[in-house]
Amino acid sequence: MRKTLLLILGILAMSGLSAGCGKDSPNTLTVLNYGKYIESEVLDMFEEETGIKVEYEEYITPENMYTKYKAGAIDYDLICTSDYMIEKLISEGEVLEMDYSHIPLSENLDKAYFDFSKSFDPQNKYTLPYFFGTVGILYNKEMVDESKAASWDVLWDKEYAGKIIMADSVRDSFMVAQKRLGYSLNITDDGQLREAQNLLIEQKPLVYSYLVDEAQDEMIAENAAMAVVYSGEAGLALEYNDKLAFSVPKEGSNMWIDSWFMPKSAKHIENAEKFLNFLCRKDIARLNFDYVYYATPNNRVKESLDKKLQENTTVFPPTETLENCEVFKSLDDEATMRYNLYWKEIKSAD
């Protein structure tokens, strides 16, 4: 018995050693990004041009990203995520300052979006904007009247029972109810939060499914009448099926900015800067724009688009829409717990 134990310990120790001196090749870059959020060709081009090997990973919601990062199993060099989650990570001291002089092409980005970013990165020290947009209703014009789709109320309309797709993401779903009630989307008051929760529970029997990335596909396949989606997904869906349309309801919505940042775990800062610079290059940013189809803060890309697309209000939200929108703020631990618990109760309600 003792021999067996020794054997186990010996082999464990050996495997521990080999893991310790395992892969740490200097010329790699580990990137964590949302799903469907980069043209895969771009990664190949970057590897070819610089010889840096990119290890690319994806996640679904910002909360998933937080878990992946915090688990600490992988040392990410570069992460792209949304405003409120970056704010949370900055406040936890998990984000490294960015030296913009090493990313000369960041000049291509419109200063206006650095100003927007101040809501979560007050001194513009930590982040580089990637894409931005709003949240709204993607609907099928043959099933839903345009005037109805101008309000969040339509998501509670019994006429569309079983044909509504909601967002499968805590804050995005709560946002819809909060805006319908006329509240801020950053409320922490328990009473108001319960009100929003009740509204979402009331809505549940009408919901076809709760989805994030697949909502767009379901709408293109005409499996549902309307879906709560991010503006860029709507823009892309419109290209595939011209019965679809997009509206940002009049009660207001969420405006979000997804940005890149270097987490404390970053081991290859120079490579990360090269990658960011590469992403800001006009041809590369254009490739990404064509694939992702969210509003790009890159002026060079916007200029290169044809007039019709530049004026497409689904892809590029007009200023009056943006003024009616709010940016998510990071919530404290107690409020986050409450949101999560209430969300779980919605998901388990009948």
Add this chain to the structure above:
Amino acid sequence: MRNLRRQLLAGPYILWMAGFILLPTLMILYYAFTTTSGHFSLLNVSSITFSVHLKSLVLSLKLALACTLICLALSYPLAMILNKLKSKSQGLIVFIFILPMWMNFMLRILAWRMLLSNNGVINSLLGILGLPGLDILNTPKAVVFCMVYDFLPFMVLPIYNAMARIQKDVIEAAKDLGAGNVTIFFKIIVPLTMSGVISGIIMVFVPALTSFAVSDLLGGGKVLLIGNVIEQAFMQEYNWNLGSGLSVVLMVFVIASMALMNARGDEGGGTFT
């Protein structure tokens, strides 16, 4: 000397068990009984009494039970039919049953999602035939349906194995002594296949109880099983302590169901065939 060599042979397996079964289990137990700051606490485990968690546990038990019963009801007659066939066609049919398992389990669920969706293949066909559409996607029915589809081979094969091992002589002897078909079925075939039934039940019930991928993909986010609650605790809420606490409760249910089945199985011989 021979002893040592034998132990060496078991080395890889022991290492595997230690690294991938024992160690993770100990970690789950550690997380389950501590708070985020590392203090001892029973809160994570006792949180199963929260209505939300209790509700999903009950739903999981219900769906797993339904899945197991349907699998049993389908498999037993099937195994009997298989057993009656010529040995050549037996092999073919067993092969057909195993064939879908060559394809990834996730892909098969995703395929069902496509097939069952509002404008999917099944509903289009029903529409052409003038029949009402099948509206089960994103409901518990779809989840049970797909679990049955996935786990059916795990029920069929052990029952079939047990049945194939029954000697023809035994049945002939019973006939000689004047037993009718019904008597033969209940007095001979059922008791002799009980071990297969029991391992089938365990192999279906346990994965069905702990499943979360099927309900995630076919439940449309509306069917919250205990597996989903645990997944959400880990992935969404970054609360590993809660996730582990609930996992421990689930483990108790799994172990209890296996122990119950094993106790029954001992009456009719070994459990796992």
